[in-house]
Amino acid sequence: MIDFRISSQELGNFLRDGYVIVKNFLSGAEVEKLYAIAIGDDLLQKHAFDLNDQSGKKTKLTLWYNPGDDAYGLLTRSRRMVESVEMLMDGDTPICHFHSKLMQKEPKVGGAWEWHQDFGYWYKNEFLFPDEMVSVMVAITKATRENGCLQVIKGSHKMGRIEHGFAGEQVGASQHYVDLALKTLPIVYVELEPGDALFFHSNLLHRSEANLSDTARWSLISVYNRQRNIGYNEPNGSHTVPVRIVPDDALMKWAATGVTESAGFLNKDKDEALK
Numbered sequence: 560m561i562d563f564r565i566s567s568q569e570l571g572n573f574l575r576d577g578y579v580i581v582k583n584f585l586s587g588a589e590v591e592k593l594y595a596i597a598i599g600d601d602l603l604q605k606h607a608f609d610l611n612d613q614s615g616k617k618t619k620l621t622l623w624y625n626p627g628d629d630a631y632g633l634l635t636r637s638r639r640m641v642e643s644v645e646m647l648m649d650g651d652t653p654i655c656h657f658h659s660k661l662m663q664k665e666p667k668v669g670g671a672w673e674w675h676q677d678f679g680y681w682y683k684n685e686f687l688f689p690d691e692m693v694s695v696m697v698a699i700t701k702a703t704r705e706n707g708c709l710q711v712i713k714g715s716h717k718m719g720r721i722e723h724g725f726a727g728e729q730v731g732a733s734q735h736y737v738d739l740a741l742k743t744l745p746i747v748y749v750e751l752e753p754g755d756a757l758f759f760h761s762n763l764l765h766r767s768e769a770n771l772s773d774t775a776r777w778s779l780i781s782v783y784n785r786q787r788n789i790g791y792n793e794p795n796g797s798h799t800v801p802v803r804i805v806p807d808d809a810l811m812k813w814a815a816t817g818v819t820e821s822a823g824f825l826n827k828d829k830d831e832a833l834k
């Protein structure tokens with residue numbers, strides 16, 4: 560049995576750098592199952608929407624709040640996931656799932672994301688504690704420089720929250736502070752194999768370039784929150800509902816289905832952080 564928990568060295572890297580990569584967080588069979596379900600899932604496609612970047616290129620994504628008994632829900636509720644994020648977060652109240660999104664960056668059309676901190680969005684939702692929010696990006700397909708993998712500014716979470724404004728339909732960090740960060744800290748291209756996971760702090764500056772390659776870049780990004788960290792301007796209550804943890808083997812042993820309507824999908828015009 561593999562122990563998936565974050566080691567003390569990985570924790571140290573996360574605290575210093577604002578992120579940590581865990582290779583093979585999912586097995587090959589698990590990630591194949593998730594990919595097969597995603598491409599055949601009508602509901603995921605029905606609820607997908609496009610976000611335009613500044614040049615008009617589109618990124619397709621599907622976002623939902625409540626993790627259920629489908630394959631994606633069982634992954635986000637798995638012990639390895641919840642115990643890992645718990646080690647990386649301040650505080651001691653129960654771990655809740657804010658939302659998950661399936662990012663579908665299609666070949667030739669997948670749009671860019673401007674430099675931002677995720678807490679730049681969540682501050683608008685009136686969350687108060689950035690150290691009690693962590694994102695996990697799981698690569699469903701390979702992420703490379705060519706297909707627009709995530710880039711992070713190593714250590715930038717230590718700058719605290721940076722002012723954000725609109726960049727196309729996205730929220731972007733103040734260019735002046737991004738420039739200063741880039742003068743001071745290194746950029747890291749987060750290339751991932753399917754099944755690898757990137758855990759990152761809510762104040763880590765990150766972006767990605769358009770996907771001009773022939774291969775899709777699909778990833779699942781799940782966001783976790785401590786129960787006492789209330790988003791006062793976040794209408795969806797998922798972020799204060801403790802995760803119902805399932806065993807790590809549930810994804811392979813229990814589920815065969817895609818996400819159901821009870822997941823509570825986001826419609827683009829409803830998101831407070833995008834207003």
Ligand SMILES: O=C(O)CCC(=O)C(=O)O
Pocket residue numbers: 662672677707708709765766767778780
């Ligand atoms: O998947 C990407 O390229 C970036 C997405 C992202 O940073 C976000 O949705 O907040």
Ligand SMILES: [Fe+2]
Pocket residue numbers: 675676677765
């Ligand atoms: Fe982000």
